[in-house]
Amino acid sequence: MEGTAVQRRLSFRPRPWQVATVTGAVGETPSVRTIDLAVPDWPGHRAGQHLDVRLTAEDGYTAERSYSIASAPGDPVAITVERLEDGEVSPYLTEELRIGDQLELRGPVGGYFVWEATDAGPLLLVAGGSGIVPLRAIIRERQRSGGDASIRLLYSSRTLADVIYRDELDAYRDGIAVSYTLTRAQPTGWTGYAGRVDSALLAEVAWPAHKDPLAFVCGPTSFVETVAEGLVELGYQPNRVKTERFGASGGR
Amino acid sequence: MDTLDGNALAGLLAEVFGEDMTSVVVTCRTCGVSAPIGEAMVYPRLPGAVARCRNCAAMLMVITRIRGVCCVDMLGLDAAPLP
Numbered sequence: 001m002e003g004t005a006v007q008r009r010l011s012f013r014p015r016p017w018q019v020a021t022v023t024g025a026v027g028e029t030p031s032v033r034t035i036d037l038a039v040p041d042w043p044g045h046r047a048g049q050h051l052d053v054r055l056t057a058e059d060g061y062t063a064e065r066s067y068s069i070a071s072a073p074g075d076p077v078a079i080t081v082e083r084l085e086d087g088e089v090s091p092y093l094t095e096e097l098r099i100g101d102q103l104e105l106r107g108p109v110g111g112y113f114v115w116e117a118t119d120a121g122p123l124l125l126v127a128g129g130s131g132i133v134p135l136r137a138i139i140r141e142r143q144r145s146g147g148d149a150s151i152r153l154l155y156s157s158r159t160l161a162d163v164i165y166r167d168e169l170d171a172y173r174d175g176i177a178v179s180y181t182l183t184r185a186q187p188t189g190w191t192g193y194a195g196r197v198d199s200a201l202l203a204e205v206a207w208p209a210h211k212d213p214l215a216f217v218c219g220p221t222s223f224v225e226t227v228a229e230g231l232v233e234l235g236y237q238p239n240r241v242k243t244e245r246f247g248a249s250g251g252r
Numbered sequence: 253m254d255t256l257d258g259n260a261l262a263g264l265l266a267e268v269f270g271e272d273m274t275s276v277v278v279t280c281r282t283c284g285v286s287a288p289i290g291e292a293m294v295y296p297r298l299p300g301a302v303a304r305c306r307n308c309a310a311m312l313m314v315i316t317r318i319r320g321v322c323c324v325d326m327l328g329l330d331a332a333p334l335p
Contacts, residue, residue, distance in 0.1 A: 050259070050262065051263075052263035064263075066259075066260050066262065066263060106263050106267075107263065109262035109263040109266055109272070110259050110262035110272065110274050110290075111262070111272035111274055111275045112258070112259060112262075112272075112274035112275040112288050112289070112290030112291075113259050113274075113290060220254075221254060221255055221256070221257075224257075242290075243257065243290075243291065244257065244259045244290075245255070245256055245257040245259075246256060246260075
């Protein structure tokens with residue numbers, strides 16, 4: 001056994017960096033952009049995986065960031081990037097990059113925060129800000145695969161204008177229920193939730209634990225901690241609560 | 253400083269180990285709690301990438317890259333994780 005492992009270690013081929021071409025770029029919100037990529041040697045991906053982007057400056061300095069893949073498996077590769085004010089990579093991706101430009105990337109990577117259409121149980125998806133990106137890939141994969149997993153999505157955003165993919169999310173019907181909570185400001189006549197996600201809101205929106213739901217939580221670190229703890233308090237199995245965190249200094 | 257989680261190391265770990273490591277369950281040598289690497293607390297851009305135990309904050313793993321060579325220190329793990 002040990003010999004086999006060593007053999008495998010010696011013969012491994014790391015997924016190489018390769019050059020992709022930008023085929024589309026669409027603004028989702030004033031600070032968020034979806035970038036479509038043509039990747040010549042893309043092996044296919046799973047819903048929830050990400051890819052690493054590497055930028056190299058003229059002096060050779062490189063910066064790498066990991067971005068969630070926004071598209072469903074089988075569809076062309078797309079990433080959705082939020083501009084961070086002090087970011088090294090995201091301002092370039094959201095403002096400078098043009099159709100036809102080339103970009104160095106590696107992927108797909110990650111196997112933990114991944115949903116397969118064959119996974120059992122109703123799905124609870126909880127997003128904070130741009131944490132919606134991998135969850136949107138999961139919803140699209142459910143649609144694409146013709147699956148019947150019931151989905152509840154709870155999406156926390158600062159304002160309505162900051163909601164990413166709003167038209168798409170609002171259009172989902174059968175078996176997909178979308179709830180928004182707006183933390184900073186709510187428009188007049190807003191009928192969704194207001195304020196940060198807490199135990200009370202989770203208790204109202206999330207599947208009851210006895211249905212053995214599978215939860216995916218993605219957002220800023222503190223958001224993910226609050227939600228994951230809240231779900232476990234509600235009786236969710238910790239190993240059925242998958243989490244992915246990003247910081248203000250990170251990508252995704 | 254903001255921390256990320258082990259998902260952010262997926263690409264680097266795949267480069268080092270040759271396959272995905274984020275769902276591999278590892279045990280913290282300090283507190284004995286086991287969790288997937290994807291759940292670890294990660295400081296991605298110190299000099300090197302540092303993964304700490306989400307339960308007790310002890311160091312699990314440090315990966316540094318110097319002139320293209322990766323150095324992987326996993327002294328905080330109770331057993332070497334094999335994918």
